Amino acid sequence: MKTTAIPRFFLLSLLLFLSLFLLTNIRYHRRPPPPVPQGGGQEDHLGSTQDLRIRPGYSSYDAYIRRQLDKTLNPKLRKIWTTRDWDRKISVFSKHFQKLQAENLLKNSSKSLCIGARVGQEVEALRRVGVSESVGIDLVPYPPLVLKGDFHDQPFKNETFDFEFSNVFDHALYPEKFVGEIERTLKRGGVCVLHVTLSRRPDKYSANDLYSVTPLKDLFRRSELVRVRKVDAFGLDTEVIFRKKR
Known part of the structure; x- marks a missing residue:
């Protein structure tokens, strides 16, 4: 019995060593895929993984x-x-909105929403150019201009607004939900205007990076692209306008 116990012990030790070696070797050579960030994978639905990237x-x-x-x-x-920024930003926003009024994309009668409005300079600008029924939403309210609300889950009923504006698309962790909420709360025939930055990193608080307009066109499934143009808007360089299909 003693003569067979020793070989069995060494045989088991050898098998254990080989198993550990193989597992370690496989683990080293087969690198696991990179973790999917929160909100990641949405780019795959768009077919434009290179043009919209969710930050991990x-x-x-x-x-x-x-x-x-x-x-x-x-x-x-x-x-x-x-x-310091209050009057300056209201002045710049007002000029943008007046151009939209001249193109009949925004009317004084438009019920309007500003998304991610912080302290509401864009809301105040809308009111000053005659769009009196205007309000903003942000995680932190700033009454009476800005209500508390998450742009991934707007606190409004379907088809509430005629016009929606935002310059915080880059802060959306879930771009598909961000756009989905716009299309849900926008009336048929309503207009959405986004100010975005392309081909360069926005600020350190941004949750995604956008490199072309293509992902936006894919995301706005219930809307038609009206136009794209260059703008100078507080570090944002592109204005993209959509109209919800009737």
């Missing part, structure tokens, strides 16, 4: 919200937005 690094949706609030609640930024 968010362990949960709560982590993403906390990251966005770091900017929105920053006391220094809020002071700048409500003092």
